Amino acid sequence: MAETLVSNIAGAVLKKIASLALPEINLAWGVKNELRKLENTLSTIKSVLLDAEKQQAKNHAVKDWLEKLKDVVYDIDDVLDDFSTETLRWKVEVCGSLIKEVSNFFSSSNPLVFRSKMGQKIKKVRLRLDHIAADKRNFHFTEQVMDIQVQNTRRVQTHSFVRTSDVIGRDCDKETIIELLLSSCDHENLSIIPIVGLGGLGKTTLTKLVYNDERVEENFERKMWVCVSEDFDLKMLIEKIIRSATGANCPQLDIDQLQTYLRDNLNGKKFLLVLDDVWNEDLMKWKELRDLLMGGANGSKIIVTTRSKKTASIMGTNTSYNLGGLSSDECLSLFMKYAFRGGEEKKHPNLVEIGKTIVKKCGGVPLAVITLGSLLYMKAEERDWLYVRDNDIWKLEQKENDILPALRLSYDQxxxxxxxxxxxxxxxxxxxxxxxxxxxxxxxxxxxxxxxxxxxxxxxxxxxxxxxxxxxxxxxxxxxxxxxxxxxxxxxxxxxxxxxxAEWLTMNSDTTKITGRVRHIMFPGHDLSERKFSLPLQNLTRVRSFSFQNVETSVSLSSLDMLMSTFKCLRVLAIKGADFEELPSSVGNLIHLRHLDLSCNRCIRKLPDSICKLLNLQTLNLFMCMQLQDLPKGIGKLINLRALYLTSYQSCLPEKELEGLTSLQFLYIFHCKHLTSLSSGMQHLKALRTLVISHCPGLTSLPSEMKYLIALETLHIFFCPELDLLEGEGMQGIKNLRSLILESLPKLVALPEGLQHAASTLQCLRILRCTGFATIPEWLRNFTSLQKLELEYCPLLCPSEGMRSLPPVQELRIKGSSNLSRICRREIDDAIDLQSEPDNHSYPWRAIHIPDDVSLDSDAYDLDIYLEHKDFETDSYDIGNMDDDKSEDTNSAYSFSMPDC
Missing domain, CATH: 1.10.10.10 (Winged helix-like DNA-binding domain superfamily/Winged helix DNA-binding domain)
Structure with a gap:
């Protein structure tokens, strides 16, 4: 089922060619001419790629042509990256200024050797591309517009019949859906119940069980089953609904006649309509159909089955029913039903034991269980069962209705x-x-x-x-x-x-041969040694991703140096949880590298200065590198760095180096034990959007230069015992903040006044385990965009005018604050008294669930209050014991008012 997608890669390369040909860059004539030829040829090929990618599944010659094309396009990308990197190097190192133009890049001052080499490289890959372009004539591809993005794969039509005895493990789900169907509201003549879940979970099967239940039969005058599947075409759907409702076939009627016929047959009748396998995410298309169905009697229902949460939110009037997987025992029962004839599993206890392991691969998805069970039907040889057990599902034979083809439908969309x-x-x-x-x-x-x-x-x-x-x-x-x-x-x-x-490979100890087309390698083994780099890896010069993940594994300097020397085209290098004291200076030769992850290294003490040559680097992850002393001088040359995760011994971030990090958007500072201040250089980080500070025991305040962080949207601060946000002007002037989380800050007694500048933008405010925090300011009422407010384990927090006038947040959680929650107990009593008035608009909070074991008469009981506003869509709401976050929901639901504190 592996497929080759070249169209997006080709599009990205064409954009790169266009950016290199900007008029402000004075290219040498030979290079400019070769680039123009390359662009023309690639544009011609790109126009037929959609057709080629569709044909590859059934035509091996087309697939091979696409693989060869992908190889060349990747190589073109590498050559262009060489060029753009040298341009950037010239700009940063030679010109000595980050803003100086490079119009003289190919002037006489630029090395002639590079100019000549670049022209030769571009010509070489262009000639290879020409040969492939000539071969495309053999396939007679059709040109297609590249923004046609979705394949309309024909799906199997469903029907409403099911043998109840064939279904295992859906009794509780069935009863829940039936309860929703039989419930009625006097003010609601039509409600929609979406059933959402992964392909193969059994949404259609569950709906069939509900559809054929006697209680449903008795409750609805008319039942209709429509498999939508194809395009959400209004005329086609009306015809299908009419055919299911009356048996009439009306292809000769136009759409106006059809809608009249449909409404005449449904008006005043209590009906159930199943819309199975819906993919439509266009609200207007759904509204057109829904309007025609509004004439039914009160209590009419529509069940929608879909794989898309977006579809469910567009169509549903009720909270979506998210279908879960089967239990292990249910999966095993289903597996045995399909793997053996009735009762024969008793003759093969050894196979049953293997089967228990096989069903774990299925993750509770019934169709996956049925697929593997059917694959082993009538096979009594243990080797056949072991083969299925020991191989990934994608390597096993798949028929049209098996699990991977079913999921493939979602991928095709x-x-x-x-x-x-x-x-x-x-x-x-x-x-x-x-x-x-x-x-x-x-x-x-x-x-x-x-x-x-x-x-x-x-x-x-x-x-x-x-x-x-x-x-x-x-x-x-x-x-x-x-x-x-x-x-x-x-x-x-x-x-x-x-x-x-073939592009992806997970290596293991048995890997001895790797194809030259592998570009992404995952190495989960315990031994990153030179032996592993002997034969299998030495010729893989085109690898773009290498990931090694293992905790507490030592890696030698020579192994790392061999890795750097072999994989010269790397974009992503992740060596997580490995221990080495030194990163070889050869890392500076990985000029294409964008992502370097050295996190959780317990031994590394310094980085080589050569890392500052990685001018394309976008992410540098030094999280939990607990022995790292500081950042190398020259780190400010990484002008493309977008994310920095830092753990080090530094007492202050290097002010001068911060000047160069003008692209930095994410800064994460973890476990910097000696950090006492950030830096006045923070003012240069005007692109910074997220700042996370965690476990910095010496940090006492935020610098006043924070006010220059005009793009800052997220500020999260955790476990900083000496930090006092009321000191200085650290929060002053931050105007675009959307999320603020403050946790375990014992010196926080109140919110800083400067936060008021974010009154129109802040959406989430969480104050957790701040033992000194005592009051909510009155000015918080002005935070018109606030949607989520959490106040947890702040024992000194008391009722205040600020609590009485909170803005109308969508979610409010109060936990572990006994002074507040005891007062809120009487509001629960009031809510219980009002349960007969569900539409009382003076209570703006959505229904909540109260566990059976809650005793509201107990003075010692400290409530965990979790409320949802009526206008906010959510799946669950709870009030539970503060020591037990997993309180069971009951069927008792009550409206709840804002606490009168």
Whole structure:
């Protein structure tokens, strides 16, 4: 299933050629001429790439042509990167000024050797490209517009019949959905219930169980089942609904006649409509259809099944029902049902034991269980079962309706640029919690995120991509506590591996041969030694990513030097959790490097000065390098650095070096034990958007130069016992702040007055474990954009005028603050009394759940209050014991008012 995507890479290279040909750069004539020829040829090829990429699945010759083209395009990218890096070096080191123009780059003062070498390199790759361009005539490709991004893959149509005995483990889900269907509101004649989940989880099967239940049959006058699947075309959908409702086939009617016929048949009737397998994310298309369905009787319902959270939010009037996976026991029962004939598993206890391991690969996804069970049906040889157990699902045979083809449908719906980013996620190990910022930084380093016309930052585009993958259920947010952590389901990871193909390699001790097309290597082993770099790796000069992840493993200087000398085209180098005292100076030769991660090294004491030659470097991660003394002089030359994670012995950030870091957007300062102040050089970091300071025991205040951080949006400060934010002017003038988290700052007694400058922008304010914090200021009422306010474990926090006049936040959490929560107990009593008045508008808070074991009569009980505003969409709300965050929800729901403090 591996596929080759060249169109985005080609587009990025064309943009790079255009940027090199800017009129202010006086190119030598030979170079300019070769660049023009290269651009023309690549543009011609690019116009047919969409057609070629569609054909490759069924035509091996096309796939081979695309692979050869990708090799050349990557090589062109490397040559152009050489050129742009030399231009940058000339600008920084030779001109001696960051703002001086380079119009004389190819003047007589520039070395003739480089000029000649550059012309030869460009000509060489251009001739290779010409040969490939000539070969494309053999395939008769069709030219297509490159912004046509989504493939409309035909999906299997579904129906409403199901054998109940074939379904395992969905009884509770069924009862929950039926309860939603049978509930009714007098003021609501139509409500929509979205069922959301990953492909293969069984959304359609669950809906069939509900659809055929006797209680549902009795409750609705008319039931209709429509498989949407294809384009969300209004006329086609009306025809399908009419056909399901009446049996009539009306292709001869125009759309106006159809809508009249539809409304006549539904008006005044209580109906249930299932819209199965919906992909539409266009609100206006949905509104057109919904308006035609509004004439039913009160209590009419629509069930929507979809893989997209965005689709669910557009269509649903109820909170989405997020379908989970099956339990281990349920998966095993389902597996046995498909792997054996009835009762035969008792004859093969050895196979059953292997089967228990196999189902763990499926992660609770029923279709994956069925796929692997069916693959082993009637196979009694242990070797067949061991083969399935020991291989990733993507390496096993797949039929049209199996799990990977089912997930592939979701992948086919992605835009081209998102497809590349998704495939790159296969580079992370299974069951690995990925930091969102790290994922985006690596995407940028690899050139997978392209800046469209306009000023949108690459990081913001990457954030959109992550949200899109979460919406499509390809990524899951597993933590959001200052830093967002993401995880990929094992089955989705298998899909990513199947798409990535030969470019990605995870090495192990048995790896002896590697193809020359490998460009991304993951090395999870325990021994990064010279032996590992002998035969397999020596000729892999085109590798662009190398990642070694292991805690407390020593690495020799010679091994590192061999790595630097071998992989000269690296964009990403991550050596995490490995211990070495010295980074070889040869790292300065990795001129293409964008991302360098040396985090969690317990031994390294200094960085070589040659690291300052990495002018393309965008991310430098020195997190938890506890012995690092300081940053090398000249670090300010890294004018493309966008993210710096720093742990060091420095007492102050180097003021002079900060002047050069004009591109820095993310600065993370961790465990700097000797840090007493940041730096007055902070004023130069005018692009800085995120500042995180954690575990800096000597830091006493923030510099007044913070007011120059005009782009700062996120400020998180943790575990700084001597920091007093009321000292100095550190918060003065920060006008664009969106998120402020203050945790474990015992000297924080009140919010600094300077925070008022962010009254129109601050969206999230969290104050956690600040034992001296005592009051909420009255001026917080002016924070009109505030959406989330958390006050946790601040024991001195008392009722105040500020608490009485809080702005209408969407989320309010008060925890571990007994002075407040005891007062709030009487508000819960009032809320219980008002449960018969759910529409009482004087209570702006959404329904919440109270655990059965909560005793509101207990004076000692300290409530954990978590409220959601009625206008805010969310999935869960809870009030629980402050010592137990995992309180079970009950079916009792009450409205809750703002605490009268």
């Amino acid at each position: 992605m835009p081209l640029d998102l497809k590349q980013c998704f495939a790159y996620l296969s580079f992370y190990p299974k069951d690995y919690d990925m930091l969102k910022d790290n994922v985006i930084q690596v995407w940028i380093a690899q050139g997978l995120i392209q800046q469209p016309d306009g000023n949108q930052l690459l990081e913001d585009i990457g954030d959109t991509y992550v949200n899109e993958l979460v919406s499509r259920s390809f990524l899951e947010v597993v933590a959001d506590d200052g830093e967002i952590e993401l995880r990929m389901h094992d089955i989705v990871h298998d899909l990513a591996l199947s798409i990535a193909g």
